[in-house]
Amino acid sequence: MAAKPRYYETLYIIRPDIKEEDLAKIQQRLRDAISANEGEIIKFDKWAQRELAYEIQDYSRGIYYIIIFKSLPGAVAELERHLRFYNTDVLRFMTVAITEAAANKERAVQESKAAEESAAAAESQAETAAQPVEEAETENEPAATEPAEGGTN
């Protein structure tokens, strides 16, 4: 019985006064947990910082982070084990299975964002390096639009 990889979305709340290095450490552990189980991370981002609807561990605010990934079902248990391990910093977490269509939509968004960023980076590089700025900009434009179109189709 071969288990099929599925798409998941994990939302977790971090306490607002966390140190940056602690957060980086936790997130590294989460990334490792997914990739160790043949997972593919589609999105790994901050979602929002907002007022909690009720206090959790005496915190009334929290920072929400979101992970969207594709992996075997076993990776979820592994990921949640890590989230539970840091339960003083992670106030709450929840994993839900999402449809492939929703995951692909998110993937397209992420890819077009990445393409935009690299195009912007290339543009700013070209601006600082070379004098013919206009030429560099027109060259970069088709590169920015092509991957976005490919993602939506």
Next chain:
Amino acid sequence: MESPRDRKYFAKKKVCRFCTESIEMNYKNIDILSRYITDRKKIVPKRNSGLCARCQRQLATEIKRARFMALLPYTVLH
């Protein structure tokens, strides 16, 4: 077989908003979910929400998920 009730009142047909408008119901979308909770933070019943059975079930699930993640309150007493 027409019942007396049918003649007395105009049958105003309720249509499920999520089926017709294809809005995405998601526990992260609090703006939409909060339309379906009462001022005491209860989930609005099907007879008032006008949703079809499937959408109402989905709505309840999404509201409960949102509550767990502290996006929506369970009660007004927190």
